[in-house]
Amino acid sequence: MDSVEVAARFDEKGKIIPFSFIYNQHTYRVESISHRWKSDDGHHILVMTPGNRADHLLFAQQFPF
Numbered sequence: 001m002d003s004v005e006v007a008a009r010f011d012e013k014g015k016i017i018p019f020s021f022i023y024n025q026h027t028y029r030v031e032s033i034s035h036r037w038k039s040d041d042g043h044h045i046l047v048m049t050p051g052n053r054a055d056h057l058l059f060a061q062q063f064p065f
Contacts, residue, residue: 006057016043016059028055 008018020029028049035046042060049055 001058004057006059016045018045018047018057021055021057023055028053 002023004021004023006018006021008016011017018030018033020027022028030047031050032048033045034048034054037044040061042058045057045059047055047057
């Protein structure tokens, strides 16, 4: 899985709201969130971008140092 830069905010309950992400030097705008789930490896968000393209974003779990 490739690392991407994501522009996002957290709502008042701590839910991640992604706005856009950069992949292969191209910025994709998030039009909608299709599905989200949590697993042992982190928070998964299936997003829709222009042209009905579906992308899977994974916000990996952070481990304390």
